[in-house]
Amino acid sequence: xxxxxxxxxxxxFAFAVERALPTTRRRxxxxxxxxxxxxxxxxxxxxxxxxxxxxxRDRKQSTVTPEHRSNTTTIKNTTTAAPRxxxxxxxxxxxxxVVVALETYFVPVPALDLPAPYTYDLRExxxxxxxxxxxxxxxxxxxxxxxxxxxxxVLRREATPxxxxxxxxxxxxxxxxxxxxxxxxxxxxxxxHCNAVxxxxxxxxxxxxxxxxxxxxxxxxxxxxxxxxGILQAALDDPDGKPPRTCRDEVLGIVGYGAVGRALEATAxxxxxxxxxxxxxxxxxxxxxxxxxxxxxxxxxSVVALCLPRSRDTLRLISDxxxxxxxxxxxxxxxxxxxxxxxxxxxxxxxxxxxxxxxxDVYELEPAGPENSALVGPDxxxxxxxxxxxxxxCAEDTNANYNTALKENISGWLSTGRPKYPVV
Numbered sequence: 001x002x003x004x005x006x007x008x009x010x011x012x013f014a015f016a017v018e019r020a021l022p023t024t025r026r027r028x029x030x031x032x033x034x035x036x037x038x039x040x041x042x043x044x045x046x047x048x049x050x051x052x053x054x055x056x057r058d059r060k061q062s063t064v065t066p067e068h069r070s071n072t073t074t075i076k077n078t079t080t081a082a083p084r085x086x087x088x089x090x091x092x093x094x095x096x097x098v099v100v101a102l103e104t105y106f107v108p109v110p111a112l113d114l115p116a117p118y119t120y121d122l123r124e125x126x127x128x129x130x131x132x133x134x135x136x137x138x139x140x141x142x143x144x145x146x147x148x149x150x151x152x153x154v155l156r157r158e159a160t161p162x163x164x165x166x167x168x169x170x171x172x173x174x175x176x177x178x179x180x181x182x183x184x185x186x187x188x189x190x191x192x193h194c195n196a197v198x199x200x201x202x203x204x205x206x207x208x209x210x211x212x213x214x215x216x217x218x219x220x221x222x223x224x225x226x227x228x229x230g231i232l233q234a235a236l237d238d239p240d241g242k243p244p245r246t247c248r249d250e251v252l253g254i255v256g257y258g259a260v261g262r263a264l265e266a267t268a269x270x271x272x273x274x275x276x277x278x279x280x281x282x283x284x285x286x287x288x289x290x291x292x293x294x295x296x297x298x299x300x301x302s303v304v305a306l307c308l309p310r311s312r313d314t315l316r317l318i319s320d321x322x323x324x325x326x327x328x329x330x331x332x333x334x335x336x337x338x339x340x341x342x343x344x345x346x347x348x349x350x351x352x353x354x355x356x357x358x359x360x361d362v363y364e365l366e367p368a369g370p371e372n373s374a375l376v377g378p379d380x381x382x383x384x385x386x387x388x389x390x391x392x393x394c395a396e397d398t399n400a401n402y403n404t405a406l407k408e409n410i411s412g413w414l415s416t417g418r419p420k421y422p423v424v
Contacts, residue, residue, distance in 0.1 A: 042298060049128060083231055095119065098162070099410075100140040102128040102148050107169050109144060110403040115415045134159055142410060146170050152180035165369045165419075167409055169402050171195070172337060173423050174310055181424045189409040189419035193259035194313045194401035197394035200263035202392035203305055203335045204271075206359035210331045211244050211303075213357065216384050235418075239328040239353035245302065248272035252299030253292070256308025256315070256336060276301060298325050303333065310337035318342065323349040334360040335392045343374040357384035361392040 097120040101109045105126045114120060120142075128136060134154045137143050143164045154160060155177055166176055168190040174314070181188050209215060213236045220232055236244050252268045254261045255278040265275050279287035281294040298304065304326070307312055318332065319342035324330070332355060334341050343364055349355050363373050367389070370377030375387055409419035 040351050051076060054254070054341060066404060080082050085100070094141065094162075096121070096140055098123065098136050098143040099142045099144065101144040102126065102133065102136060103144075103146045103169075106146045107399050107402045110407060111180045112410055113407055115411055137163065141165070144169060144406065145175065150176045152177045153182040155184060155186065157184065165189070165410070167419075168423070169404055169406055174337070178424050186424070187413055187419060187422070188424035189421050190423050191402050191405035191409070192421055194395060194405055195210070195395070195398040196263050197260035198395035198398050199260045199307075199335050199392040200267055202361060203260070203264050203307070203333050204267050206333045206335070206361065206386055206388070207303060207305070207331060210333065210357035210359040210384060213244070213249075214384070215386045219381070226253035238356040242329070245329065246272075250274070250303050251276060251301050252303045252305060253278060253297040254294055255294070255297070255304065255306050258307065260335065261305075262306040262308060273303070281313075295325070298322050299327070302327055302329055303331050306336040306340055308336050308340070310339055315339050316342050318346070320345045320349075323354055326355050328353070328355065331353045331357045331359070332363055334358070338363040338366060347374045347380065347383070347385075350385060361388045361390055363390070366390055 006022075021096045049280045080292060081254060095117045097114075097118060099112065099120050100123045102125050104124045109122065109124060112120060112122070123136070123140075125132075125136060125285060128148050130149050133150060135153060137160055139162055140160065141162050143163065144167045146169045150166060155163070163186055165187045166189075168176060168188065171190055171192045171194070173188060173190050176188060178188060180186075197328055206322060217232060217235050220226065220235055222305060228234055233243075238244065247268075248271075250268075250273040252264075253276045255266060257265075257277050261277070265277070268275050276297050278294050278297045279291040283293070287293055304318075306318070308317075312338075318417040323345060332341070332346070340362075341358075341360070346358055352418060360375065365372040368376050368387075374380075375385065413419040
């Protein structure tokens with residue numbers, strides 16, 4: 001009887017998770033109007049490089065010519081469709097555009113379906129250092145970036161006289177000087193929610209790793225502590241000496257209720273957790289229905305998940321006062337942006353066993369190493385600390401969704417003067 005009940009509960013749980021977090025195979029969007037399957041990346045490469053028969057009827061065959069840099073490719077594209085007026089087209093605007101992709105290492109760029117009368121050259125760079133940006137975009141009309149800094153110095157008219165659009169293949173746009181773009185009239189678009197499912201799943205993985213002390217247990221076993229001590233069960237205990245709680249006893253507090261926060265909420269409820277959603281920190285008015293005051297959420301949650309963007313208001317959102325207010329059994333999970341958690345205060349709290357654990361995918365400075373992050377290096381030995389290298393977004397679905405959103409942003413801007421997901 002117990003076995004039958006267990007099987008029945010397992011089936012119900014699997015069904016709930018399937019509904020809460022759609023898989024790549026199902027491709028159910030989160031949210032529906034934004035995420036759609038994009039083109040398969042290898043197909044795009046084949047079409048561009050080998051003149052596939054799948055060329056659209058209004059486009060001539062594309063040609064590929066290597067540049068001097070080994071990690072750079074220039075793709076020339078032409079179209080034979082009749083010209084037409086567009087809202088984005090000034091009387092003297094060029095119809096042949098130079099598109100420069102600075103970081104195809106993260107997400108390969110698809111073939112761009114530009115509306116007539118536009119044609120384009122696509123110059124692809126696998127990686128770009130900050131000191132290479134100015135030279136590579138000096139004659140660009142559109143640049144495609146992910147995380148390399150695009151500052152005011154390279155956005156000056158003298159440096160990039162033709163630049164009209166910055167297309168960000170990411171949700172966050174903190175690497176782009178938005179004020180400089182706004183002052184010059186450069187359009188900036190991002191690709192929001194494309195990674196929501198992947199990030200929510202990664203946050204769930206980080207939660208389990210911290211709650212079950214996976215990284216700490218692994219390091220102890222690898223160091224030979226198991227035969228020395230005979231038993232390592234205490235490595236999983238919280239600061240009060242209690243064994244780890246299971247999902248049905250957890251209270252998850254979500255700070256940041258966008259697409260990632262909503263997907264994470266669905267997962268948590270499927271796992272049996274009670275969920276609180278935070279109001280803004282420092283809000284004066286009573287919270288809207290369904291929200292919990294920030295300070296109350298910090299005090300009541302056994303798990304706090306950060307899923308919000310970085311801004312002036314969110315820097316150091318979690319520091320000494322918040323860590324002191326958390327429950328001793330609390331686990332903190334960060335899949336937002338670096339700088340939202342005070343890293344030195346966090347490490348000090350872990351050393352004092354003030355909270356049970358911390359799991360993060362983001363850092364104040366990236367790439368994070370012992371020389372620039374309190375979360376990395378030998379000083380963190382023995383702490384229940386889980387670190388991953390800003391890869392929560394990484395998934396096949398994410399790439400397909402990024403490609404779709406990128407194409408919609410560029411074609412929408414050329415057709416109507418407004419990208420689908422405008423930032424500036």
